[in-house]
Amino acid sequence: MIFGRVKPLDAILATAEKKSLHRTLGWFQLTLFGIGCVIGTGIFVLTAAGAQKAGPGLMLAFAIAGGICIVAALCYAEIAAMIPVAGSAYTYTYASMGELLAWTVGWALVLEYAVAASAVCVGWSGYFTGTFLNETLGVQLPAAIASAPLALGGAPGGFINLPAVLIAALITWLLMIGTTESARVNAILVAIKVTALVIFIALTLPSDQFDAARFNPFLPAGIFGGFGTGVGAVGAAATIFFAYVGFDAVSTAAEETKNPQRNVPIGLIGSLLFCTVFYILVAAGAIGTIGGQPIMGPNGVPFPAGSEELARQCALPAYRDALVCSNEALAHVLRAIGWSGVGNALGYAAGFALPSVILILMFGQTRIFFVMARDGLLPEKLSAVHPRWKTPHRVTLLTGVAVALGAAFFPVGQLADWANAGTLYAFMMVAICVMILRRTAPDTPRSFRTPLLSIVGPATMVGCVFLFLNLPWQAILVFVIWAVLGLVAYAVYGRHVSHLGRGVIEPPEAPGEVPGTH
Numbered sequence: 001m002i003f004g005r006v007k008p009l010d011a012i013l014a015t016a017e018k019k020s021l022h023r024t025l026g027w028f029q030l031t032l033f034g035i036g037c038v039i040g041t042g043i044f045v046l047t048a049a050g051a052q053k054a055g056p057g058l059m060l061a062f063a064i065a066g067g068i069c070i071v072a073a074l075c076y077a078e079i080a081a082m083i084p085v086a087g088s089a090y091t092y093t094y095a096s097m098g099e100l101l102a103w104t105v106g107w108a109l110v111l112e113y114a115v116a117a118s119a120v121c122v123g124w125s126g127y128f129t130g131t132f133l134n135e136t137l138g139v140q141l142p143a144a145i146a147s148a149p150l151a152l153g154g155a156p157g158g159f160i161n162l163p164a165v166l167i168a169a170l171i172t173w174l175l176m177i178g179t180t181e182s183a184r185v186n187a188i189l190v191a192i193k194v195t196a197l198v199i200f201i202a203l204t205l206p207s208d209q210f211d212a213a214r215f216n217p218f219l220p221a222g223i224f225g226g227f228g229t230g231v232g233a234v235g236a237a238a239t240i241f242f243a244y245v246g247f248d249a250v251s252t253a254a255e256e257t258k259n260p261q262r263n264v265p266i267g268l269i270g271s272l273l274f275c276t277v278f279y280i281l282v283a284a285g286a287i288g289t290i291g292g293q294p295i296m297g298p299n300g301v302p303f304p305a306g307s308e309e310l311a312r313q314c315a316l317p318a319y320r321d322a323l324v325c326s327n328e329a330l331a332h333v334l335r336a337i338g339w340s341g342v343g344n345a346l347g348y349a350a351g352f353a354l355p356s357v358i359l360i361l362m363f364g365q366t367r368i369f370f371v372m373a374r375d376g377l378l379p380e381k382l383s384a385v386h387p388r389w390k391t392p393h394r395v396t397l398l399t400g401v402a403v404a405l406g407a408a409f410f411p412v413g414q415l416a417d418w419a420n421a422g423t424l425y426a427f428m429m430v431a432i433c434v435m436i437l438r439r440t441a442p443d444t445p446r447s448f449r450t451p452l453l454s455i456v457g458p459a460t461m462v463g464c465v466f467l468f469l470n471l472p473w474q475a476i477l478v479f480v481i482w483a484v485l486g487l488v489a490y491a492v493y494g495r496h497v498s499h500l501g502r503g504v505i506e507p508p509e510a511p512g513e514v515p516g517t518h
Helices: 009-015 027-038 047-082 088-096 099-137 164-178 183-204 232-246 262-288 310-313 329-336 341-375 391-410 412-438 453-469 473-497
Strands: none
Touching: 009 088, 009 473, 027 183, 027 262, 047 232, 047 262, 047 329, 047 412, 047 453, 088 099, 088 341, 088 412, 099 164, 099 329, 099 341, 099 391, 099 412, 164 341, 164 391, 183 262, 183 329, 183 341, 232 262, 232 391, 232 412, 232 453, 262 329, 310 329, 329 341, 341 391, 453 473
């Protein structure tokens, strides 16, 4: 029975027992850690795409996505504290629901990490070409090499997003030779990101150009645009859910937290509430100063973000300076209200900070591949470690090529929707895993237990499914096609060579392996 291939929890926990973690983190450190993990991707990149879907209702969209993230985070916290080993939702599912569903989760995490990295590469490209090349050096790259064929805000006819490809190649090279961020460098980048957004809020909300009339109508596409449409406040929430990805890193710190039952939920909920309020204020500042109404199609529905129709509209003089047409939305707003120098500085902040996010996402992608190869579900040659660099160079190169291809030919909003599809599926499965393990492994030590799991668990599942169904139908279709390809790959290869299927229980990770993430 395929569903009977459940990896023994004792074998998985053997890895955790070899670790010696000191409980040193309090609620304040966890909150700051969560803020640092979350801020830096979606808010810099997806403000324009979110506004095109919901208009001023983008503020409500941030609240909806943040609320669903809070209940998902509480589920993540318990299971990460219980099974603090590499593999994330893939490992959790293997221990509770079996190999087939674990494979589907691992396959979905590939979609989450790799496509999310592509999206951030595209977002970085917008700030690099707009702030550094155009505003600072006066260099205007030809559209053919500066935007994807359907790039948001670019004139139709772009062929390849060359800057996005180059940053993907650079990060791939760094990962292959073994360069990772230090805690000090990461702390500096977090400070840069948060300072930039604080300055943005301080300059826009009290601005003389702030006009409350720009928020009317507040919901031009309604709250609920309809399943598969990707518009309205809920449709925008499904897209800007991307802006919260990273919060689950807080849950993985449960084993190093003092009084985790108290401090983990404070850190999780505190960081998510802070980011949600922060995001709403940023959206309010952007919309209140230059407006954020979507560009409507002839049927009264916003043109799809990243579509060729929207690109054509954005090329017209009437819309060229609109928020929804900008590749670097926040820097664009500051320039529009007379703070060009500060806008450029914010663009530099994004340019410095976003590559660190790409690195973390690609690092997480290689780790998922690595764990799946270790379990025999993928060719073990992928998990080969370079003799000199001590990194999984083959899977890193494969990941880098996939990320570069996505960044080269697709717009950021579309990539974010695809990544969100995989993320929402993984989060839903984590909620199911927590509830199953409460019954199948009730005596396994847990330093943190999800409060009101009978409510929080189902709420997470319903919230994730609801957002998934409110993604654009194209993103849902991509996920379905990806899932079918994954099932075929499992049936043809993984099922037959799986270590567990052949009765082999893999030993804990070898010392040469890179540490896990996510």
